Amino acid sequence: MINGFYTSASGMNVQLVNQDVLANNLANVNTPGYKKDFTVVQAFPNVLLHRIDDRADASPVAVPPPWSAQASPMIGEMGKGAEVAGVVTDYADGATMQTHNPLDLALRGNAMFTVQMPDGSYAYTRAGNFTLNSQDQLVTQAGQPVMGRRGPIVIQPQQSGSVVIDAKGQVTVDGSVVDNLMLTTFQQPNDLAKQGSDLYVSKDGVGLTTDPSQLTATVQQGYLENSNVSAIQEMVNMISVLRAYESDQKSIMAQDQTLNAAVNQVGNLSAT
Numbered sequence: 001m002i003n004g005f006y007t008s009a010s011g012m013n014v015q016l017v018n019q020d021v022l023a024n025n026l027a028n029v030n031t032p033g034y035k036k037d038f039t040v041v042q043a044f045p046n047v048l049l050h051r052i053d054d055r056a057d058a059s060p061v062a063v064p065p066p067w068s069a070q071a072s073p074m075i076g077e078m079g080k081g082a083e084v085a086g087v088v089t090d091y092a093d094g095a096t097m098q099t100h101n102p103l104d105l106a107l108r109g110n111a112m113f114t115v116q117m118p119d120g121s122y123a124y125t126r127a128g129n130f131t132l133n134s135q136d137q138l139v140t141q142a143g144q145p146v147m148g149r150r151g152p153i154v155i156q157p158q159q160s161g162s163v164v165i166d167a168k169g170q171v172t173v174d175g176s177v178v179d180n181l182m183l184t185t186f187q188q189p190n191d192l193a194k195q196g197s198d199l200y201v202s203k204d205g206v207g208l209t210t211d212p213s214q215l216t217a218t219v220q221q222g223y224l225e226n227s228n229v230s231a232i233q234e235m236v237n238m239i240s241v242l243r244a245y246e247s248d249q250k251s252i253m254a255q256d257q258t259l260n261a262a263v264n265q266v267g268n269l270s271a272t
Contacts, residue, residue, distance in 0.1 A: 003078070008251040010081030014041055015245040017084045022238045025229045033107075033126030033198055034227035035089050036234075044080035089194065094228040096220060102163045103130045103138065106225040107183070109217030112200065114182040114210070115144035116152060123199040124184055124192070129224055142197050148179030149210075167218040183217060184210050 021037050028034040096106045105128035107113070112124035123144065130146055133139045138146040138153040145152035153171060155163055155178070164172040169181030186192060186208055192200040202208050 003080070004255045005252060007079065007081040008248045008255070010044070010083060011248040012245055012252075014039075014082050014084055015241050015248070017087075018241045019238065019245075021087060022234050022241065025234050026231060026238075028198075028227055029229045029231050029234075031127070031198060031227050032129050032224045033094070034229065035091050035094075035126065036227065036229045037087050037089050037194075039087055040085040041082050042085040043082050046079055089192070090228060092228050094226040096223045096225055098223050100222050102165075102221060103132070104128055104222055104224050105130065105165060105181075106220040106223035107217050108220065108225075111183045111185045111215060111217030114147040114184050115140055115199070116147055117144060121201075122147065122184075123195060123201050125199050126225055127198045142199075144199075147182040149182055150179050153179050153181070163221075165219055165221045167220075168212070168215070169219050180212070181219065182210055183212075183215055183219075184208060185214060185217065 018039050021039050025036045028036075091110075093108055096108075105113070107126055107128065112126055113128060115123050115125055117123050125140060127140065129141055130138050131141065132155060133143060133145075136154050136156055138155055140146065147153070148171065155171075155173060162174050165181070166172070169183050171178045171181065186202075191203055191208065193203050195201050
């Protein structure tokens with residue numbers, strides 16, 4: 001009976017994590033370049049059950065030392081509930097939206113824009129709603145400079161209307177090549193970790209490359225990539241999570257009532 005409490009409670013904990021992940025996806029449904037998350041759930045290792053008191057011959061049989069499977073044959077397995085193995089990001093492309101802003105960029109394929117953090121390290125993003133700061137640098141909405149192969153990309157304010165960025169990321173201003181976007185690709189998406197503000201960081205640098213010859217993604221100027229979250233699908237998933245949570249909750253209540261009857265009512269009957 002107590003095992004049933006723990007099994008149901010583990011299911012409730014899993015659904016709480018699912019609820020948090022789905023709520024975060026819905027909160028970012030309109031965030032440019034956002035990639036949705038989903039949970040991976042696994043079962044706790046099953047426990048083998050053995051007979052330790054076989055009464056087939058109508059007399060108790062003690063387990064002789066040392067314990068052996070022959071003395072106590074296996075009768076089956078028992079589950080111990082579930083747990084969240086991890087939260088995984090879906091890096092599928094989101095739909096694009098035309099903005100006609102020359103500083104808005106969308107990526108199609110396996111690549112990310114490279115930005116510089118205040119400590120000089122690099123981070124990565126798919127949010128291409130860029131702007132210019134007071135130093136004429138192309139920056140993200142949070143102010144991180146967008147990196148080119150020669151350093152932060154600089155565009156003079158009077159030239160911002162004549163900026164052309166081609167599919168390979170080459171930045172041309174008034175017919176002159178200024179720089180090339182430093183686009184970073186990853187062999188394994190698991191090499192990335194979300195940092196917040198729609199930024200990603202490399203966990204260990206493995207699988208990271210900025211080699212243009214290995215670039216398969218393309219840049220679309222004047223477009224923004226929307227999040228790859230489907231609000232309808234996430235709402236349906238949230239309803240399923242709520243129902244699963246309620247089922248585990250009712251299971252705990254039923255087991256509590258059964259245990260209460262076993263302790264109080266059955267005990268009173270045996271006493272009389």
